[in-house]
Amino acid sequence: MKRKKIVISGINMVEGGIYTILHNALQELSKHIENKEVEVIALVHDSSKFQFSNITIIEIPLSKKSWWFRLYYEYFYFKKLSKQVQPDIWFSLHDTTPNVVAKKQFVYCHHPTTLFKPTWKDWKFDYKIGVFSVLYDFLFKINISKNHTVFVQQHWIKEIFEKRFNITNIKVAIPQFVEEISKEKIALNENKIHFFYPSFPKSFKNIEYLFEAIKLVPEEVLNSCEFHITGLKNNNTKYVNYLNEKYKSTEANRLKLLNKNIMLKYYNSIDYLVFPSKIETWGLPISEAKAHHKNMLLANLPYAKEACGNYENVSFFNLENPKELAEMITEIVAKNHVFQGNKIAYNTNEDLHNWKEVFQYILTD
Template structure:
């Protein structure tokens, strides 16, 4: 019996949340492909980062160096490659619909900047965000209608797609909370209360709100807490700006850490902070919820949909450091009154996990 050939493309997914998406997908399809008549080919930036069996890996190490390389692969080289591989299914995990020859094509969307109105600060600290917010919207629409289905992470994104692009084949599939098997032991001062914000320093991640809120805290609160932020001055211009301006206690700039270390912090932390202005999901929210930890979140639709039904949550205005400072103070003083959150929507167009996505692609 001929095997169905599935190509999973994620050549630019090398760090942070987008790498987690690729890693989780490959982990799941590796297990899914056991005892099934399918062959999986993964297009990745660095195959040494993966050791999941039942997958053939192809490296594209130059794709991240220059944007022109990425465009060349997506719109020229992949057509040649697809004619050679002859895939039954081509799943693009990084937002664009490449020129390929395949029986069925699918797109997994997770890039929030097409919904983002860039500010002067974005252009100053990372011009790519400004360019993306303008250019990516057009790039994203190339070949969009040729996909059998588009998978998005949240219901609000599905509604945006239906309104903006008049699509009728958008399915919601929220990211699975795939817990790490191992976490690294993290030693934190047991006399302190620990807040944690794991995120890569992009200007829309809104680290400065935490800095401004920390300045407003009374000394009695500052002396009782540590706020751990996963950035260093060597990351980019935005991180240099944040650290230069807010380099004071209780902020603790721990730099980039491994996934195992992130989960170590989840175990030891007391509360997650998440002030990001825009996400297509917000994976740390889901992960913190998995550890049943309190969370203080941006008062935005993505955060409310991500946290779902949860008691230990309160929300703050992303432009109001005073409000965040008050919530942090109340948390330390154990006087916080959680706002709680309830979220329901029509689940008829929802795929619950990666296996459901794989089933859908093979059967439809």
């Protein structure tokens, strides 16, 4: 049997969630190809972060220096490299479809800003969000029809891609989520109801919506509540400074960004997840709170409903009206809130549920 060669490209996936995607994918692929006639070449920014004995790592350190380097690699250098390597499969893990020569191409699209219409606040507090919302939409289109399959994380994104890019070869690949449950707790006031918004404070995370809702809650109700928001302490970004100045008199437990262990302790300790983000390609805190069987108050948006799945203890609020969330909080304190609940609205039989299934799919002739 002919040895199959696959190139995995993740040259801009250097930190945070996107680095986790790349590392998890390579980890699973390394296991998947054991005792198989498959050769893997991974293109990464920093080779020191990856130790896989059966994967050849090619380091491309200039890939994050500027967008000009990124575009050069995607649309010029990779074509030259692909002619040298002669891969059977080229799998781009970072949204764009490079100009390469390969028998099959695949792309994994997970950057949310192409689905987002930024407001003036987004431009003001992080101009990159505005730039990316325009740039990524353009870059997604380039070569996208060359792919055997385009992977996205949710069905509503698939529907948008089908219309926007006029393609039908789209498959939902649900992000691999490993349930981690903490048995430890954070010491919180047992006489209060605790609401938790774990957020990396970008403007599209819409933290001001939660503050506006808190301001609308009657004082006697607020006395029974505590709101915990991550990323607002020891953080000097424009958006955080704006929030802390504008809402300095609004009471909330402003937390620094938390490591994984402390985050899990919070999930185990709080009563409600609150999640008003304007856009996500998944919404990992929803999965994490669900794994801890927590009550959830979520934005009334497609990403939140799909990430939530079948779940009873959840209600949804409209982002145009913070009064809706304030009324839910008031009902919760009065112990008369009735959860709306949620049901899966899509046929998920054809979905891929982890990296193992993704690689079985792309390596099948």
